[in-house]
Structures are given as C-alpha cells and as structure tokens.
Amino acid sequence: AQSVTQLDSQVPVFEEAPVELRCNYSSSVSVYLFWYVQYPNQGLQLLLKYLSGSTLVESINGFEAEFNKSQTSFHLRKPSVHISDTAEYFCAVSEVAGGTSYGKLTFGQGTILTVHP
Amino acid sequence: DGGITQSPKYLFRKEGQNVTLSCEQNLNHDAMYWYRQDPGQGLRLIYYSQIVNDFQKGDIAEGYSVSREKKESFPLTVTSAQKNPTAFYLCASRPGQGNTEAFFGQGTRLTVV
Numbered sequence: 001a002q003s004v005t006q007l008d009s010q011v012p013v014f015e016e017a018p019v020e021l022r023c024n025y026s027s028s029v030s031v032y033l034f035w036y037v038q039y040p041n042q043g044l045q046l047l048l049k050y051l052s053g054s055t056l057v058e059s060i061n062g063f064e065a066e067f068n069k070s071q072t073s074f075h076l077r078k079p080s081v082h083i084s085d086t087a088e089y090f091c092a093v094s095e096v097a098g099g100t101s102y103g104k105l106t107f108g109q110g111t112i113l114t115v116h117p
Numbered sequence: 118d119g120g121i122t123q124s125p126k127y128l129f130r131k132e133g134q135n136v137t138l139s140c141e142q143n144l145n146h147d148a149m150y151w152y153r154q155d156p157g158q159g160l161r162l163i164y165y166s167q168i169v170n171d172f173q174k175g176d177i178a179e180g181y182s183v184s185r186e187k188k189e190s191f192p193l194t195v196t197s198a199q200k201n202p203t204a205f206y207l208c209a210s211r212p213g214q215g216n217t218e219a220f221f222g223q224g225t226r227l228t229v230v
Contacts, residue, residue: 043221107159
C-alpha cells in the first residue's frame with residue numbers, strides 16, 4: 001500500500017518570500033506524483049504532476065516540484081509567493097501498474113499556506 | 118462548458134436519514150471517483166468506477182453506496198450506517214486508463230445533525 005506524508009500542516013510566510021512545502025511518499029511500486037491546490041470551500045485544482053522524464057516539473061504560476069526517487073520526496077517550491085497563493089496544498093500519488101495508472105489517488109494530509117503582507 | 122457538477126453545494130440532514138449526493142460530468146470521462154475530506158486528514162477514497170455498470174470499494178466504503186448506470190453520472194448515497202457522515206465530499210473524473218490526472222468538482226458539504 002502507498003502512503004503520503006506532508007511534513008508541515010501549516011506554513012506561514014511573508015509576501016515575496018520563498019516557500020517549500022514538503023512531501024514524502026512510500027510505495028512498493030512506481031508512482032505518479034501530483035500537487036493539487038484547494039481554495040476555501042472549493043474543489044481541487046491540479047498544480048503540477050510528475051509522470052516520467054525530467055524530475056523537475058513546473059506550473060504556469062511559478063511553482064515547481066522536484067521528484068527525488070532516492071529520498072521518495074516531491075517537494076513543492078516557489079521562489080517568491082503572492083497573497084493569492086494562500087490556500088491548502090495537497091500532495092498525492094497514484095500507483096503505476098504495467099505502465100499505466102487506474103487513477104486512484106492517495107493524498108497527504110494537506111499543508112495550509114498562508115501568505116502575509 | 119465542460120466540467121464536473123456536484124449538487125447541492127451544502128446539504129443538511131437529520132441523523133438516521135439516507136442522503137444522495139449528485140455528481141454529473143460532461144467531459145466524456147470513463148472513470149469517476151468519490152473522496153471524503155476531513156480537516157487535517159486529506160482526502161480518502163470512498164468508491165470508484167472505471168466504466169459504466171461497474172464500481173469498486175475504496176479505502177472507506179463502509180456506510181456508503183454508489184451506482185453507475187450512465188457514463189455521465191455517479192451518485193453517492195450516504196446511508197444511516199455511516200457513523201460520522203458530516204464531511205466535505207468531492208467527486209472526480211478522469212478520461213480512463215493512461216497518464217492523465219483527475220479533475221474535481223466543487224464539492225458538497227454534508228452536515229448531519
């Protein structure tokens with residue numbers, strides 16, 4: 001069985017500061033990795049994903065995440081945050097079998113990012 | 118507009134009553150999923166369906182039931198057997214097998230009093 005641990009439940013930062021949200025996973029098979037963002041009382045939106053290839057993946061709004069297989073981590077980073085980045089962030093994994101995934105996601109507990117002016 | 122629609126957004130029920138949450142998608146996706154979200158616990162998989170007329174239990178299926186009679190629809194019934202039904206419920210869909218991510222609805226917040 002797979003599991004995901006987000007190491008920080010809350011991360012407060014000041015605007016324009018860098019931030020890192022940490023995610024570690026455990027799985028006996030290959031996985032796909034995802035970061036989702038959730039604004040209050042809304043659904044989840046995909047921020048970025050790692051399926052294969054380059055271990056560094058980027059989103060259109062300045063976030064990036066790096067897949068580290070040896071450390072089984074997929075930490076999310078942004079060099080300079082904005083007030084609008086305040087939200088809850090979820091790391092998730094999906095097991096891969098035979099080169100494909102059935103799409104069942106295992107989520108971490110979530111990290112609430114609060115950006116202060 | 119293509120998307121996933123969950124209704125209603127807020128739902129109140131008395132303890133002991135069954136309640137059905139609606140999830141409809143017009144994305145022509147094969148796979149659909151129901152997750153439950155509780156504060157500090159992330160999302161947990163209740164049920165999922167890869168194709169019409171077929172579904173499987175997720176990690177926390179006890180006290181819930183689903184049906185998948187149409188490709189577009191995947192309703193979730195929260196039964197009176199569910200011991201702690203108050204939660205935020207999220208429906209998701211995905212094109213099918215392959216290297217694709219899930220798309221989520223806006224959620225239904227169920228409160229049982």
